[in-house]
Amino acid sequence: MKSVATNNQTQLATASADPTLDRDAMQFHEALSELIRIYQFRDRKRICCHDISVTQCYALDALVRRGALTLNELATELYLDKSTASRVLDALERKDYLVRETDPEDRRAIQVALTPQGRELHARIEADLLEEHKRLLADLDPEVRQAISNLIGRLAREASERFSRVDGSCCKAQ
Amino acid sequence: MKSVATNNQTQLATASADPTLDRDAMQFHEALSELIRIYQFRDRKRICCHDISVTQCYALDALVRRGALTLNELATELYLDKSTASRVLDALERKDYLVRETDPEDRRAIQVALTPQGRELHARIEADLLEEHKRLLADLDPEVRQAISNLIGRLAREASERFSRVDGSCCKAQ
DNA sequence: TTATAATGTTGGTAGTAACAATGAAATCGG
DNA sequence: CCGATTTCATTGTTACTACCAACATTATAA
Numbered sequence: 001m002k003s004v005a006t007n008n009q010t011q012l013a014t015a016s017a018d019p020t021l022d023r024d025a026m027q028f029h030e031a032l033s034e035l036i037r038i039y040q041f042r043d044r045k046r047i048c049c050h051d052i053s054v055t056q057c058y059a060l061d062a063l064v065r066r067g068a069l070t071l072n073e074l075a076t077e078l079y080l081d082k083s084t085a086s087r088v089l090d091a092l093e094r095k096d097y098l099v100r101e102t103d104p105e106d107r108r109a110i111q112v113a114l115t116p117q118g119r120e121l122h123a124r125i126e127a128d129l130l131e132e133h134k135r136l137l138a139d140l141d142p143e144v145r146q147a148i149s150n151l152i153g154r155l156a157r158e159a160s161e162r163f164s165r166v167d168g169s170c171c172k173a174q
Numbered sequence: 175m176k177s178v179a180t181n182n183q184t185q186l187a188t189a190s191a192d193p194t195l196d197r198d199a200m201q202f203h204e205a206l207s208e209l210i211r212i213y214q215f216r217d218r219k220r221i222c223c224h225d226i227s228v229t230q231c232y233a234l235d236a237l238v239r240r241g242a243l244t245l246n247e248l249a250t251e252l253y254l255d256k257s258t259a260s261r262v263l264d265a266l267e268r269k270d271y272l273v274r275e276t277d278p279e280d281r282r283a284i285q286v287a288l289t290p291q292g293r294e295l296h297a298r299i300e301a302d303l304l305e306e307h308k309r310l311l312a313d314l315d316p317e318v319r320q321a322i323s324n325l326i327g328r329l330a331r332e333a334s335e336r337f338s339r340v341d342g343s344c345c346k347a348q
Numbered sequence: 349t350t351a352t353a354a355t356g357t358t359g360g361t362a363g364t365a366a367c368a369a370t371g372a373a374a375t376c377g378g
Numbered sequence: 379c380c381g382a383t384t385t386c387a388t389t390g391t392t393a394c395t396a397c398c399a400a401c402a403t404t405a406t407a408a
Contacts, residue, residue, distance in 0.1 A: 018312070024319040025308040029300075031327040032307065037232065038333050039210050041253045055395075058211070071356060079215045084396050086357060091394095100356095108355040108404045126203075133206065134199040136332050138192070145198040148325050151318075153205040158310050160212050229364080245387060258365050260388060265363095282373045282386040 032155075050121055051095065055080070059088050060097065060114070060122045068113040070103065097121060224295055225269065229254070233262050234271065234288070234296045242287040244277065271295060 052060070055078065062077045063069060069077070075085035089112060092098045097118030103109040114122070137145050226234070229252065236251045237243060243251065249259035263286060266272045271292030277283040288296070311319050 020316045020319075021308060021312065024316060024323065025304055025311050027323040028311055028319060028326070029304050029307045031323045031330060033303070035326050035330040035333065036210070036213050038330055040214065042333070053394080054214075072354085080395095081397055082356070083358080083398085087395085103355095106355080106405070110356070129207070130199055130203050133203045134195060136329060137199050137202055138195065142194045142198060144325070145194075145202060147321065148329075149198065149201040149205045151322050151325070152202070152209050155310065155322075156205060156209040156212055159209065159216070227363085246385085255366055256387065257367080257389080261364080280374070280386080284387070 050125065052092070052097070052121070055088055056092055056097075057125060059085075059092060060118060060125075063098065063112060063114050064119065064122050068101075068111045070109045070111060072109075074112060092118070224299065226266070226271070226295070229262055230266055230271075231299060233259075233266060234292060234299075237272065237286060237288050238293065238296050242275075242285045244283045244285060246283075248286060266292070 058078055059074060062074060066073075066077065071082055071085055071089065074080075074089075075082040078085060078088075080088070089098065089100065093100060095117075096115055098112055098114050100110045100112055103111050137148075140148070232252055233248060236248060240247075240251065245256060245259055245263065248263075249256045252259060252262075254262070263272065263274065267274060269291075270289055272286055272288050274284045274286055277285050311322075314322070
């Protein structure tokens with residue numbers, strides 16, 4: 001179906017229905033790949049500022065967005081193993097960014113809650129990112145900004161649906 | 175909403191010049207964060223299909239885009255330490271996706287070149303991604319597709335400039 | 349009550365990535 | 379030309395991440 005060394009097949013697949021789709025998709029693919037690539041590398045060196053890692057940052061963010069969570073909920077939210085999530089919490093708890101509290105309704109479970117320091121760190125990181133994004137948007141027209149946000153939001157939603165549907169566990173790698 | 179309860183200064187900074195920028199930037203920030211987040215998690219489990227990791231995939235991609243490279247060039251391209259890049263090559267060479275060849279002009283250096291298998295794997299991965307992106311774009315108008323690609327390309331370029339300029343080595347983490 | 353399931357923790361293992369040190373080859377200065 | 383320095387790639391070491399499996403504790407079902 002998709003041995004692409006040649007591009008005849010993909011053309012055949014959709015050319016009749018939508019002649020520009022292939023070219024548009026190619027352009028989109030190149031642009032998005034580059035964007036993802038840049039942000040991914042940036043993540044390693046910049047998002048995780050102040051003294052936390054990328055995963056820890058996502059954990060903080062999840063706790064701000066969703067409020068106090070149990071470890072299982074957090075692990076699900078972050079697509080992590082619960083043991084990994086537990087260790088992520090260890091690190092954040094050591095730095096006083098959150099606390100584990102036993103759930104009064106289910107004494108097996110814990111409620112993970114941010115401390116003021118954790119909330120403050122998250123706010124600082126968010127503010128930094130927002131500032132960056134503001135600079136990126138500054139010289140665009142307001143209606144273009146709106147269009148971008150809408151489109152990116154839509155992309156995110158569609159991507160999310162697609163990825164959650166498929167879920168083949170690839171990448172054991174080595 | 176969100177974390178930004180704290181910062182009046184960002185409002186002061188630009189409110190007079192551009193009244194919608196703050197709100198637009200906020201929306202953009204949320205949309206983009208979500209997109210990045212989704213792609214980042216997907217990376218871990220899906221891009222790296224077939225039998226290679228994310229980093230290995232980027233290495234393949236760099237070799238396709240830039241042709242044969244020395245290890246140093248590749249490490250720079252991937253923002254990796256030389257030693258890490260060398261081990262990435264180990265893995266890919268073991269799977270016969272590339273070969274190391276001594277550079278005839280500098281016998282300290284190696285030229286890393288893809289094998290036919292490596293090229294074919296890259297083509298297959300690209301084709302998969304392209305197919306996904308095609309599906310994402312399929313129900314958008316052609317002019318909207320163009321606008322998206324242009325905007326994303328621009329975002330990538332601006333982000334790239336910004337990130338390469340700053341380069342504070344954060345994230346020692348733990 | 350006992351059996352089963354769920355929650356979170358810990359141990360073990362593998363992979364990733366950085367820093368440091370090394371060997372080998374090229375380059376520079378005298 | 380020769381020694382010192384620099385550059386290129388690799389190996390050793392260390393730290394972190396993430397997965398699986400096993401476990402103690404608690405909840406729920408039979």
